[in-house]
Amino acid sequence: MFSLSEEGVAFVKRELNRYEDRRSAVIPALYRVQKENKGWVSPESVTYLSHLMDIPSAWIEEVLTFYTMFNKRPVGKYHVQVCCNISCSMNGGREMADHLCSTLKLKEDEVSGDGRYTISRVECLGACDKAPMMQVNDDYHEGLTNDKAVEILRGLK
Amino acid sequence: MPKCTINGKAIEVKPGTTVIQAFKAAGVEIAHYCWHPGLSVAGVCRLCMVQIEGQAKLQIGCNTLVTEGMVVNNTSEPVKEAVKWGLDFHLINHPLDCPICDQAGECGLQDQYVHFGKYDPEMAMPKQKKHKVVDLGPTIVLDTERCILCSRCVRFTDEVSKTNELGIFNRGDRSEIGTVENKPLDNNYSLNTVDICPVGALTSKDFRFRQRVWYLKEAASVCTGCSTGCNVNVYYNEEGAWRVKPVQNEKVNGYWMCDKGRDIYKFVNKEARLQTAKVGSKDQWRLLEGGQAAKDVGDSLRQVAKTEGADKIALVVTGQYTNEEYDSLLDFFNGTLAVKNVYHWVNNPEDMTGFDGILFRGDRNPNTAGLKARLEKRGLKSDWLDLEKKIKAGAYKYVVVAGPENNSVFPDLESKAKMMSAAPHLVWLTAAKSEAVDSATTATYQIPLKTFIEKDGTYTNHVGLEQKVKRGTTIVAGALTLSEAVSLMSGEELDFSLRPKPLTNLKTNFFTAKRGEL
Numbered sequence: 001m002f003s004l005s006e007e008g009v010a011f012v013k014r015e016l017n018r019y020e021d022r023r024s025a026v027i028p029a030l031y032r033v034q035k036e037n038k039g040w041v042s043p044e045s046v047t048y049l050s051h052l053m054d055i056p057s058a059w060i061e062e063v064l065t066f067y068t069m070f071n072k073r074p075v076g077k078y079h080v081q082v083c084c085n086i087s088c089s090m091n092g093g094r095e096m097a098d099h100l101c102s103t104l105k106l107k108e109d110e111v112s113g114d115g116r117y118t119i120s121r122v123e124c125l126g127a128c129d130k131a132p133m134m135q136v137n138d139d140y141h142e143g144l145t146n147d148k149a150v151e152i153l154r155g156l157k
Numbered sequence: 158m159p160k161c162t163i164n165g166k167a168i169e170v171k172p173g174t175t176v177i178q179a180f181k182a183a184g185v186e187i188a189h190y191c192w193h194p195g196l197s198v199a200g201v202c203r204l205c206m207v208q209i210e211g212q213a214k215l216q217i218g219c220n221t222l223v224t225e226g227m228v229v230n231n232t233s234e235p236v237k238e239a240v241k242w243g244l245d246f247h248l249i250n251h252p253l254d255c256p257i258c259d260q261a262g263e264c265g266l267q268d269q270y271v272h273f274g275k276y277d278p279e280m281a282m283p284k285q286k287k288h289k290v291v292d293l294g295p296t297i298v299l300d301t302e303r304c305i306l307c308s309r310c311v312r313f314t315d316e317v318s319k320t321n322e323l324g325i326f327n328r329g330d331r332s333e334i335g336t337v338e339n340k341p342l343d344n345n346y347s348l349n350t351v352d353i354c355p356v357g358a359l360t361s362k363d364f365r366f367r368q369r370v371w372y373l374k375e376a377a378s379v380c381t382g383c384s385t386g387c388n389v390n391v392y393y394n395e396e397g398a399w400r401v402k403p404v405q406n407e408k409v410n411g412y413w414m415c416d417k418g419r420d421i422y423k424f425v426n427k428e429a430r431l432q433t434a435k436v437g438s439k440d441q442w443r444l445l446e447g448g449q450a451a452k453d454v455g456d457s458l459r460q461v462a463k464t465e466g467a468d469k470i471a472l473v474v475t476g477q478y479t480n481e482e483y484d485s486l487l488d489f490f491n492g493t494l495a496v497k498n499v500y501h502w503v504n505n506p507e508d509m510t511g512f513d514g515i516l517f518r519g520d521r522n523p524n525t526a527g528l529k530a531r532l533e534k535r536g537l538k539s540d541w542l543d544l545e546k547k548i549k550a551g552a553y554k555y556v557v558v559a560g561p562e563n564n565s566v567f568p569d570l571e572s573k574a575k576m577m578s579a580a581p582h583l584v585w586l587t588a589a590k591s592e593a594v595d596s597a598t599t600a601t602y603q604i605p606l607k608t609f610i611e612k613d614g615t616y617t618n619h620v621g622l623e624q625k626v627k628r629g630t631t632i633v634a635g636a637l638t639l640s641e642a643v644s645l646m647s648g649e650e651l652d653f654s655l656r657p658k659p660l661t662n663l664k665t666n667f668f669t670a671k672r673g674e675l
C-alpha cells in the first residue's frame with residue numbers, strides 16, 4: 001500500500017492550505033507522489049491521495065491523465081525524455097530517440113531489463129536554442145549528438 | 158431589472174440573468190449543448206454564440222450576463238457561421254452512426270445540424286478511434302466516440318448526485334468520459350446522465366434498441382415509486398409502456414428523478430397484470446369479467462353487513478391509490494356499510510420515514526399522506542395487530558384488500574396475503590397479478606384494477622402537495638379503477654359507453670423485466 005513520507009504528507013497539507021480550492025493542489029501533490037513512488041503515479045497512489053486530500057479520485061485522475069509529465073506506468077531509474085518537437089527534430093532529435101532505444105535495447109516508454117532506463121519522446125522542453133536535447137530525470141542535457149547522449153546515459157551511476 | 162432586446166424582442170429580466178436564460182425567457186430558440194438549467198455553467202461547447210451590439214466579438218450566451226440595454230441576436234450571419242463551424246468541430250471524430258444509435262430522433266447533434274449543418278465538412282484527417290460499448294455500470298452503456306465532451310454528465314455526478322464517479326480523462330482529441338479504473342457508475346440517479354447527454358454517448362441499458370423514440374407517445378404523470386411524487390413523462394405505444402423520464406417541477410423534483418422510479422413502467426404492462434377477475438382458490442380458479450366479480454362481491458358484502466353486521470367485514474388499504482379512489486372506497490365501506498375496521502397496510506415499516514437526501518424516500522407509495530388524512534378524518538385508526546388477532550379468532554367473514562399495484566415494493570406481500578387468507582372470504586382488488594394471492598387457500602375473489610397511467614386522479618405527496626395524474630393510455634381494458642369497482646359493489650351501474658376501447662395489437666412487451674441483462 002502506497003503512502004507518502006511524513007514530509008510528503010506535510011507538503012501536501014501545506015499546498016492544500018495555499019489555495020482556495022482543494023483542486024488547485026492536485027498538481028503539486030501528484031508531483032510529490034511521483035517523486036516518492038519511483039517516478040510514476042500508480043492507481044493505488046491516486047486512491048491514497050484522494051483520501052489524504054479529501055477529494056474524489058476522478059478529479060485527480062483527470063489531471064493525471066491530462067498532463068504528460070506524469071507517468072502512468074513504471075519508469076526506469078533514469079527517465080530519459082527526448083524532445084522531438086520542431087527544433088530538436090530538425091537537428092536529429094527523432095533519430096536520437098531511435099538510436100538510444102536500439103543501443104539500450106528497449107522500446108519507447110518501456111523499462112529496460114536492468115531497470116535503469118526508460119526512453120520517452122516528448123514535446124518542446126523549452127531548450128530549442130540548444131537542440132537536440134534530452135531531459136534525464138530533473139537534468140537537461142543540451143546540444144547532443146547520438147554518441148554523446150549514449151555516453152551520458154552509460155556514465156550515470 | 159435590466160431591460161434587453163433578444164432578436165428584436167424587448168424583455169425585462171432579473172439581475173444576474175445570463176443571455177441564454179434571457180433567450181429562454183423570451184421564448185427564442187438558442188443552440189446549446191453544455192448548458193443545463195439544473196447544473197453549473199461550463200461554457201465548453203461554444204454553440205450558444207450570440208452577437209451583442211457594440212461588441213466586436215461573438216460571445217457565448219451561457220456565460221454572459223445581461224446588462225442594461227443590451228441588444229442581442231443569434232440570427233446574424235457571423236453567429237450562424239460560428240455555430241456551423243462549432244458543430245463541424247464537434248463532428249470531427251464523431252462516428253456518424255445515427256442509424257444504429259439509440260439517441261436518433263432526440264439527438265442534439267441531429268437537431269442542430271438541421272439548422273446549422275455545413276453539409277460539406279472539410280476535415281481530411283482520419284478520425285480518432287475511441288472506446289465504444291463501454292459497460293459503464295448496471296444501467297448505462299457509453300460510446301465515447303459519440304461524446305461531444307460537454308461535461309454535463311460529469312457536472313451531474315459532481316453537483317447533483319454528489320457521487321463524483323465520472324471525469325474527462327486524457328487530453329485534446331483523445332479526451333474521454335469515464336470512471337476511475339473503470340469502476341461502475343452505480344448510483345440511484347445514474348440514468349439522469351442519459352437524459353441530459355445531448356447525444357447518443359450515454360444510453361440506458363434498459364431502453365436501448367427497444368423502440369425508436371419517434372414511435373412513442375408520451376403521457377405526463379407522477380412517479381408512483383415513492384412518496385416524493387416526481388413529475389414524469391411515461392412513454393408508450395400500442396404494445397405498452399417503455400420508459401419513464403423526469404419532467405421539471407421546481408417544487409418537487411427539479412429536473413431529476415431516481416433510477417428506482419424509472420421501473421414504474423414495468424408493472425403497468427400486460428405481463429405483470431391481473432387481466433381478468435378470478436374466483437376460487439389455489440389451483441382452482443374460474444375466470445370472469447371484473448365488473449361481474451365486483452357486483453357479486455358487492456351483493457355478498459351488503460348481505461353480510463345487513464344480516465350479520467358490518468363488524469364481520471374488514472377493509473385493508475395500501476397507499477397506492479388516488480384520493481378520489483379512497484373517497485369512494487371509504488364512502489361505501491365506512492359510509493354505506495358502516496365498516497369500522499379499516500386497516501392501513503404499511504409495506505416496509507422500518508424505513509417508511511427514510512430519505513436519501515436527494516429525492517428518494519423509504520415510503521414506496523405515492524399516496525400514504527392522502528390515505529392517512531382520509532382515515533383520520535373519519536376517525537378510523539385500527540391497529541394492524543388487531544387485524545391479525547381478529548382473523549385468527551375468526552371474527553371476520555370478509556377481508557377486502559385494496560392491494561398494491563406495484564408488488565415489487567411490498568416485500569411482505571407473501572406473508573401478509575397468507576395471513577389474510579386465513580379469513581373465510583378474501584376479496585383482493587389489485588392491478589398486479591401475484592402468485593401470493595393465486596395460492597390463497599380460502600374462497601377468494603381477485604378483481605383487476607387499473608394502474609396510474611390508466612386513470613385520472615390525485616396523489617398527495619409527503620409534504621401534502623396534491624398532484625393530478627391524467628389517463629395516458631389503457632393497457633388492460635377489462636380492468637376497473639378502484640372507484641368503478643366500488644360503485645359496482647354498491648349496486649350502481651357504470652356507463653360503459655364511456656369506457657376506453659381496448660388497445661389493438663397488444664403484443665408481449667417481453668423486455669420490461671430485463672433491465673441490465675444485456
Ligand code: SF4
Pocket residue numbers: 303304305306307308309310311334350353354355356358359
Ligand atoms: S457523455 Fe454525453 S453528457 Fe457526458 S460529456 Fe459526453 S456528450 Fe456530454
Ligand code: SF4
Pocket residue numbers: 380381382383384385386387410414415416417418419516517518
Ligand atoms: S424519488 Fe420517488 S417519486 Fe421520485 S423518481 Fe424516485 S421513486 Fe419516483
Ligand code: FES
Pocket residue numbers: 083084085086087088089123124125126127128131133
Ligand atoms: S523543440 Fe526541443 S526543446 Fe524546443
Ligand code: FES
Pocket residue numbers: 188189190191192199200201202203204205217218219220
Ligand atoms: S451552452 Fe454555452 S458554451 Fe455550451
